[in-house]
Amino acid sequence: MTIPPTSDHQPEPPGGRHRRRRRIITATVLLTVAGLLLGNAALVDRQGADAAGTPTLPLDGGDIAVSQDGPPGAPALVLIHGLGASTRWWDPVVPMLASSYHVIRVDLLGHGRSAKPAGGGYSIPQQGRRVGQALDLLGVTHAVVVGHSTGGYVATALAEQRGDLVTALALIDTGPRMDAFISDGFVGKLVDVPVVGQLLWRLRTDAVIRRGLSTAYAPGFKIPQQAVDDTRGMTYHALIETSHAADDYLHRRPVPDRLVPLGKPLLVVFGERDQRWRPSSAALYGVVAGARVELLPGVGHSPMLEDPPRTAELLITFAGAVLDSP
Secondary structure (H helix, E strand, C coil), X not given: CCCCCCCCCCCCCCCHHHHHHHHHHHHHHHHHHHHHHHHHHHHHHCXXXXXXXXXXXXXXXXXXXXXXXXXXXXXXXXXXXXXXXXXXXXXXXXXXXXXXXEEEEECCCCCCCCCECCCCCCCHHHHHHHHHHHHHHCCCCCEEEEEECHHHXXXXXXHHHCCCCEEEEEEECCCCCHXXXXXXXXXXXXXXXXXXXXXXXXXXXXXXXXXXXXXXXXXXXXXXXXXXXXXXXXXXXXHHHHHHHHHHHHHHCCHHHHHHHHCCCEEEEEECCCCCECHHHHHHHHHCCCCEEEXXXXXXXXXXXXXXXXXXXHHHHHHHHHHHCC
């Protein structure tokens, strides 16, 4: 009897070749998708933009756009917007303020019509220093400075650096410390996730941006198209760098603790329906001597857009009292 030679090779089971081919194709597709996602992330992270429109001021790190309204010789009232916004967020209150004040608005680096470099320069102290330089170039020697949300950190940083320049501070829905934070919403969380965030930014639509902005207002408030356009106009790098800079500023030291030694008159305005910061946290600013804290009913995170008359009235009354005091 002939014994067939032995062999380690076993016949491939039926369908095995097809399964192996599918695995190879799947792995190839996954690797390709991963490469595309990583490539997109790198490309989005490197995007920058020059300043657009006029007038702009040439400052360290990039040109800064400014707007001025009201009598040039009147007392200066400086308005600083928040994250993802621009000078346009103040449009509803400017006509009321400009009747008595020289209203100066600044687009922070990375926002609005200002430059959006792909490098650094986005820390809160750097942003504050840049606003001070802009005011110097405009010939402003004293100003009441108003900051909304993240803009309140910039205003505080400016007061820390330039006590000679800042006469008083008004902070609008500016979170006092990190444990007062509620949420920036589902979209806001996704945008901050590496790779996923860059892809979402590349594919952003008005609907996605509106959902991301929804926590910046009281529930049901109709989000202005200009607000959507401002966020869309940012680079991913500028948005994330500014967001992380604000968190870092708060982690280093809560805002009320920064304000106490400055001895500046302080107005704090909070919407009672703020969805980003606990409205009750406004009381933490009470440690600042003489601080005035105002809670606006029915208003969310952006009072100057949601209730312009009341917001303007508070700012006018506060600035008037400060400037009339001996």
